[in-house]
Amino acid sequence: MKALIIGGGIAGPAAAMALQQAGIDATVYEARPGGADGVGVFLTLGSNGIDALRTIGADASATAAGFPTPGINMFSATGKPLGQARTSSPDDGDLVSHTLRRADLYRAVRDEALGRGIRIEQGKRLTGAQDTGDGVRAVFADGGEAYGDLLIGCDGLRSTVRTLIDPAAPAPSYAGLIGLGGYTRGVPVDVERGSYTMVFGKHAFFGYALAPSGEVWWFANVPRRDEPARGEVEAAGAEEWRSRLLRLFGDDAGPAVDLIGTSHQIMPAGPIHAMAHVPTWHSGRMIIIGDAAHAPSPTSGQGASLSIEDGVELARCLRDHSAIGTAFAAYEALRRPRVERIVKQAARLNSNKAAGPLARAFRDLLLPTILKKTAGSKQMGETYGHHIDWNAPVPAAG
Numbered sequence: 566m567k568a569l570i571i572g573g574g575i576a577g578p579a580a581a582m583a584l585q586q587a588g589i590d591a592t593v594y595e596a597r598p599g600g601a602d603g604v605g606v607f608l609t610l611g612s613n614g615i616d617a618l619r620t621i622g623a624d625a626s627a628t629a630a631g632f633p634t635p636g637i638n639m640f641s642a643t644g645k646p647l648g649q650a651r652t653s654s655p656d657d658g659d660l661v662s663h664t665l666r667r668a669d670l671y672r673a674v675r676d677e678a679l680g681r682g683i684r685i686e687q688g689k690r691l692t693g694a695q696d697t698g699d700g701v702r703a704v705f706a707d708g709g710e711a712y713g714d715l716l717i718g719c720d721g722l723r724s725t726v727r728t729l730i731d732p733a734a735p736a737p738s739y740a741g742l743i744g745l746g747g748y749t750r751g752v753p754v755d756v757e758r759g760s761y762t763m764v765f766g767k768h769a770f771f772g773y774a775l776a777p778s779g780e781v782w783w784f785a786n787v788p789r790r791d792e793p794a795r796g797e798v799e800a801a802g803a804e805e806w807r808s809r810l811l812r813l814f815g816d817d818a819g820p821a822v823d824l825i826g827t828s829h830q831i832m833p834a835g836p837i838h839a840m841a842h843v844p845t846w847h848s849g850r851m852i853i854i855g856d857a858a859h860a861p862s863p864t865s866g867q868g869a870s871l872s873i874e875d876g877v878e879l880a881r882c883l884r885d886h887s888a889i890g891t892a893f894a895a896y897e898a899l900r901r902p903r904v905e906r907i908v909k910q911a912a913r914l915n916s917n918k919a920a921g922p923l924a925r926a927f928r929d930l931l932l933p934t935i936l937k938k939t940a941g942s943k944q945m946g947e948t949y950g951h952h953i954d955w956n957a958p959v960p961a962a963g
């Protein structure tokens with residue numbers, strides 16, 4: 566069996582390695598000429614994502630590129646502690662959630678795949694695909710074609726494969742927030758290494774962590790009701806954003822103003838989007854996984870981890886079911902409840918980040934109770950403690 570994988574971000578190379586482990590040949594086609602790295606700020610690779618990479622022996626280079634961040638301490642704008650959340654449980658041993666630059670994670674999974682002899686063709690933007698009855702034909706913007714037995718869309722939030730499978734598929738929805746991040750050093754922060762500090766500020770949300778190098782990595786989520794035009798957030802530039810953020814966080818307790826003011830790098834990541842429910846994940850010989858099928862907003866800290874889990878689970882399904890349709894149905898039954906639950910949880914948190922003055926007062930009152938219930942609770946355990954048993958057979962969808 567030969568798989569055509571569209572997209573060389575995170576899900577693509579992870580799926581290719583898992584398929585190789587299942588004895589299925591795969592080639593990755595990536596639109597960007599230079600690969601997908603160099604985009605974005607930093608992200609959390611959850612303990613579940615690390616565990617999924619470990620299933621295919623690919624976790625070491627990813628974790629080496631980051632630092633452990635097992636916990637989050639949350640505060641109100643006045644500096645009142647709101648609660649704590651743990652993204653790894655004390656029983657996880659060395660499976661602890663890590664923070665790393667997004668570009669480093671891309672590079673780690675891509676280099677790992679290349680090292681295993683997997684072909685990654687760059688500058689190959691998929692524009693069309695047809696089921697030929699006994700296979701699938703992919704067509705690229707450069708005029709090239711490729712043939713395989715199945716096609717896996719790992720082409721992210723703005724997936725082309727999603728609309729090839731279902732022309733009526735919903736578009737990503739804007740979460741009402743703009744994402745930014747930056748790096749600074751030399752500002753003393755009174756936090757333990759390895760814990761995030763997050764502040765539900767008066768006008769925007771701020772989070773930061775102290776890296777082992779002494780750098781502080783921070784991110785901000787700025788509420789904005791109407792969706793910015795494409796490129797608008799980035800076009801404002803780092804210095805314009807620095808002064809906007811300094812104004813937004815000026816009234817809040819905590820070091821946000823110092824961290825932003827001294828940053829040597831500020832990166833406007835852009836409007837935050839999510840895909841809550843994509844009704845059709847597969848049709849014939851084509852399927853979508855990763856952000857193409859179910860993008861959670863960055864608030865979840867789970868986008869990369871779920872994409873990796875997806876690749877591993879799809880490979881198990883294709884290993885155990887020779888009929889492609891049966892394998893795809895088994896995959897959907899396995900994945901849909903889990904990923905949609907996580908996407909919904911992140912959407913709820915986003916609405917807290919974008920709260921108006923009245924809602925903010927309620928939120929600050931209620932959050933300690935909510936966090937007590939969720940931190941370390943069954944929900945956190947289900948998200949971060951998820952383990953894929955590679956050797957277990959996958960049942961057909963019931």
Ligand SMILES: Cc1cc2nc3c(=O)[nH]c(=O)nc-3n(C[C@H](O)[C@H](O)[C@H](O)COP(=O)(O)OP(=O)(O)OC[C@H]3O[C@@H](n4cnc5c(N)ncnc54)[C@H](O)[C@@H]3O)c2cc1C
Pocket residue numbers: 571572573574575576577594595596597600601605606607608609610611667689690691692719720721722723724725744834854855856857860861862863865866867868869870871872
């Ligand atoms: C600012 C920001 C912060 C984030 N923070 C976190 C976090 O803290 N934790 C977390 O887990 N996740 C986070 N995420 C999300 C995470 O980056 C994504 O969920 C993850 O990258 C999804 O992987 P993917 O492979 O499905 O898609 P992507 O990584 O987006 O990869 C898709 C690839 O497909 C390529 N492509 C697109 N169209 C085509 C085409 N037609 N033909 C060929 N190739 C194509 C793209 O160039 C890209 O390389 C964040 C995202 C952003 C934007």
